Amino acid sequence: xxxxxxxxxxxxxxxxxxxxxxxxxxxxxxxxxxxxxxxxxxxxxxxxxxxxxxxxxxxxxxxxxxxxxxxxxxxxxxx
Numbered sequence: 397x398x399x400x401x402x403x404x405x406x407x408x409x410x411x412x413x414x415x416x417x418x419x420x421x422x423x424x425x426x427x428x429x430x431x432x433x434x435x436x437x438x439x440x441x442x443x444x445x446x447x448x449x450x451x452x453x454x455x456x457x458x459x460x461x462x463x464x465x466x467x468x469x470x471x472x473x474x475x
Contacts, residue, residue: 409435413442420447 410431417427422445430438449467452458456469 406432406435409439413439417442417445420445422448 410428413431414424414428416439417430418424420442422442427442430442432438434441449458452469455472457472459468459470460466461468
């Protein structure tokens, strides 16, 4: 395998990882960097990562329950 072929495969892996990450709602740059740095392993890593949690609605903030560690949405001014 020549260096040109290897370079093309590596760049293809970067774009593939970015496309997978975008479909999952992950930042495009992060997914692209996983693909460009790690190659095929980066594509696999992005594919198995879970999607990030949805942001809270407007006027609300995410809070973690001190008793059960569940992430919940609550009013902005509340702790």
